[in-house]
Amino acid sequence: MGMELQAHLFALEQELQGYATRSDAERLGHLLADDFVEFGASGTVWGSKAEVIAGLQDEVFSPRRMSGFTVKMLSRGVALVTYRGHRQGVGDSLRSSVWREEHGQWRMVFHQGTPAH
Template identity: 40%
Template sequence: MTIEELLISYEKELHTSLTRSNQERLEQLIADDFYEFGSSGNVWTKKDILTRLPLEDKNSSLKIESRDYKVKELSADIFLLTYVSFRENNLIEERVALRSSLWRKGQTHWQMIFHQGTFK
């Protein structure tokens, strides 16, 4: 698996309710110095994410979908991912957002250090 494929798989994993409700996995994927500019206009830290994501409705029929991934190497240990996310409801894309994430390679694994979502 290439670095690009690995990082896209991590990004998609963060869209799943299984990972979003798993505190240990979130700790692995999200760096301690992480922050996010949310599509809501809020700024979130790792602590906020670890508190908020596990409270989401795991039974919701609206799943996060994504497409049009682009990966750019900024340095040997920093990669930028951009993509489009949406929720599909009766084959209609809702809450379409442009997203970007920065991933950093640590000593043992990759972690997200920044994320931004902007409604389209």
Template identity: 40%
Template sequence: METKRVDLIREELLRLEEKLLTPEIRTSVKELSLLLAEEFFEYGSSGKVWRIKDGIGSNGIGVVKMQLSDFEIHPLSENIVLATYKIFNEEKEQHSLRSSIWKYEDLKWRMVFHQGTPIV
């Protein structure tokens, strides 16, 4: 994959990951359904597994106060990218490693998988 395209994808996925941390998106079932693929599932830093097919609550997925850093992408194919980064949860005062798999289809990126692993 050419460097310029990788840079553009990195910018877009960073924007989407940061968007997923905002209260406006996290509390909107409509907005979440635009960013998360139908087959989305997550291995949370809590150890819980969550699937979108289990449903998004009426209040979305909850408000968090987190800072994202060290964002990188790792293209797996032309339309699938692994994003990795660190998160600092300001409320729990906890750092975690994060990874997300994004798929590009129908002219947009949607997250299909996410994992959070606490840094001890």
């Protein structure tokens, strides 16, 4: 796996954490796979892409940043991304995402956040 892919997935993760993307249902629709599922740090399970997009529209936004970003290829066109998330006013969480390449575009299939101490 090249540094280019790692930089690309970092940029996509970063974009998903930004206010502009989180409030843009069309862009979220491109970045999230149709079979996307999320296990939130709060214990909430988001079972459908539509549910996630609707939830993000109502979110009270707070800035986030990442550290310890790593990418591990699971198979051709499937990557596991892990990092520590830092959310202002909320605290830290361990984050993992599975990204899948679909027709030349990387889309997130799964995401999990676990509170970190």
